[in-house]
Amino acid sequence: MIVVRWVRAFVEFWVDFIVGDDWTVAAAVAAALLVTWGLHRAGIDAWWLLPIVAVAATAVSIRRAARPSRR
Amino acid sequence: MNGAVVVTTFLAAGIEVIEMVAIVVAVGGTRSWRAALLGAAGGLGVLAVLVLVFGTALQYVPLAPIRLVVGALLLVFGLQWLRKGVLRVAAQGWAVGQGDEQVDDADVPADRFDWTGFVLSFKGVSLEGLEVAVIVVAFGGAADALGSAVVGAVAAVVVLAALGAVTYRWVARIPRRALQLFVGAMLSAFGTFWSVEGLGVRWPGDELSLLWLIALYALAGVGLLQLVPGWRKDPAMAGGPGGGAGMSGEVR
Numbered sequence: 001m002i003v004v005r006w007v008r009a010f011v012e013f014w015v016d017f018i019v020g021d022d023w024t025v026a027a028a029v030a031a032a033l034l035v036t037w038g039l040h041r042a043g044i045d046a047w048w049l050l051p052i053v054a055v056a057a058t059a060v061s062i063r064r065a066a067r068p069s070r071r
Numbered sequence: 072m073n074g075a076v077v078v079t080t081f082l083a084a085g086i087e088v089i090e091m092v093a094i095v096v097a098v099g100g101t102r103s104w105r106a107a108l109l110g111a112a113g114g115l116g117v118l119a120v121l122v123l124v125f126g127t128a129l130q131y132v133p134l135a136p137i138r139l140v141v142g143a144l145l146l147v148f149g150l151q152w153l154r155k156g157v158l159r160v161a162a163q164g165w166a167v168g169q170g171d172e173q174v175d176d177a178d179v180p181a182d183r184f185d186w187t188g189f190v191l192s193f194k195g196v197s198l199e200g201l202e203v204a205v206i207v208v209a210f211g212g213a214a215d216a217l218g219s220a221v222v223g224a225v226a227a228v229v230v231l232a233a234l235g236a237v238t239y240r241w242v243a244r245i246p247r248r249a250l251q252l253f254v255g256a257m258l259s260a261f262g263t264f265w266s267v268e269g270l271g272v273r274w275p276g277d278e279l280s281l282l283w284l285i286a287l288y289a290l291a292g293v294g295l296l297q298l299v300p301g302w303r304k305d306p307a308m309a310g311g312p313g314g315g316a317g318m319s320g321e322v323r
Contacts, residue, residue, distance in 0.1 A: 040271055046272065
């Protein structure tokens with residue numbers, strides 16, 4: 001039981017570390033890294049893509065979090 | 072002693088050590104000094120074992136996948152902090168947490184060890200430390216002066232760690248909310264740099280890109296901060312007459 005609890009806590013820790021409050025930001029980062037890798041393979045050094053996607057995804061996430069809640 | 076190798080290794084390792092110290096000070100200032108310092112000690116311990124086991128074979132360790140994984144993890148965590156920092160400063164203002172004022176942060180545990188702070192510090196120190204070790208092996212091996220390269224790298228660690236320790240009091244004076252936002256920007260910048268570098272993409276200006284990346288994320292945070300009050304009041308986003316006070320997102 002202690003091992004199960006420990007494994008669960010370990011998994012929860014990493015999920016919380018990576019996903020946090022909004023999974024869409026982590027998903028956008030993963031997608032941007034994949035596209036950057038694809039472009040690199042095609043001969044384009046797309047170092048500019050990840051910062052743009054990261055800022056845009058964070059802005060969308062903050063906008064969603066900041067909107068007045070529905071009651 | 073080969074003076075040229077000492078100076079060259081000091082300068083090359085110094086760039087990596089600056090990044091290492093910046094992460095430890097940032098994590099310590101915003102989360103827990105105990106977790107940050109133990110994470111740094113853990114990272115240096117793992118590094119010492121790797122150096123003892125692999126020795127000069129370290130130069131063949133593939134750094135790219137390590138940079139990609141550590142960078143991606145730092146980036147998603149840094150963006151979470153940037154997001155929280157913007158929402159918290161928008162809700163509570165910049166000055167919260169100045170001096171010895173306690174700040175209630177649900178994501179920094181008060182009653183148990185801060186493993187998140189430990190992992191952040193550990194990853195930063197072990198990755199940068201590994202890069203320092205590779206620099207030592209490469210420079211020292213090429214000039215057949217490994218001892219001189221070790222002296223240069225150790226000097227860089229000692230000098231820059233001492234500088235980091237001196238900045239502790241200065242960092243402690245920055246209001247906690249403002250620090251969280253800036254640390255989020257800094258971790259995001261390091262994460263972006265390392266993960267893209269890990270894919271094999273070259274940054275224009277190499278490590279100097281970190282400067283504009285930190286500025287970009289910090290400015291984005293400050294810019295978003297200006298937009299949040301408007302988004303809160305936006306009737307188009309409120310979903311009709313039911314919309315009103317409160318925020319749908321978490322701001323602790």
